Amino acid sequence: MSSANQDATRARIEAELDDPLRALGLDIEAVEITPAGKRRILRVAVDKDGGVTLDEVAEATREVNRVLDGSEVMGEQPYTLEVTSRGVDRPLTLPRHWRRNAGRLVKVTTGDGATATGRIVASDDERVTLDVSGQRREVAYADVKKALVQVEFNRPGAAGDVSSDEEA
CATH class of the missing domain: 2.30.30.100 (SH3 type barrels.)
Known part of the structure; x- marks a missing residue:
């Protein structure tokens, strides 16, 4: 997948997930797609004021799965989903x-x-x-x-x- 295609896919994923995750009180901090052999790894980092709990990450994972299962944005190639908290290693940008x-x-x-x-x-x-x-x-x-x-x-x-x- 070319860099431009990957950027477009990442933007589409973010657009599809923004409202459902906002309804859970979460902000999308990052969407990353990484090749892993014949699969891809889709990482979605979320955050909110006060930080996120493991239960909120689990709820976000279910919601992201639900949204992506009803969407064509990830195409036919298999992928592994990881939903995480923002983490301290990400730069402060907003x-x-x-x-x-x-x-x-x-x-x-x-x-x-x-x-x-x-x-x-x-x-x-x-x-x-x-x-x-x-x-x-x-x-x-x-x-x-x-x-x-x-x-x-x-x-x-x-x-x-x-x-x-x-x-x-």
Whole structure:
């Protein structure tokens, strides 16, 4: 499948899934089609404010299967479907990505090649405010070349966010 055909297929899949997944309260973050021998792997990444649960991924998987089974968009070639959460390895590209990662540490590279690592303090539709070593720094999304959440094993405030299994 050529790159142009794959892009067109990906756009059609996204268009067909947008409303049904939005009805579940989910946003489509990525649609990827990868060749795997005689099959293809279709990965659909979803997200929402507060993150997605395994039950929501399962519900999204059922909905994506239902929609694609009633559609010709994937054609005759067999495929394997994977529905996942967005994950931290995907770049922050939309205002909602910044909002959903408030409090997280991010590494930002701007168009001029400068980099900064700071915690997301606030964000709106135009810019993000980062705490970089105790200094507030506003960065317009238009100036961001790349932004990735940094994995932290001892994130400040995260210890209180983990629930205990002792009562189960």
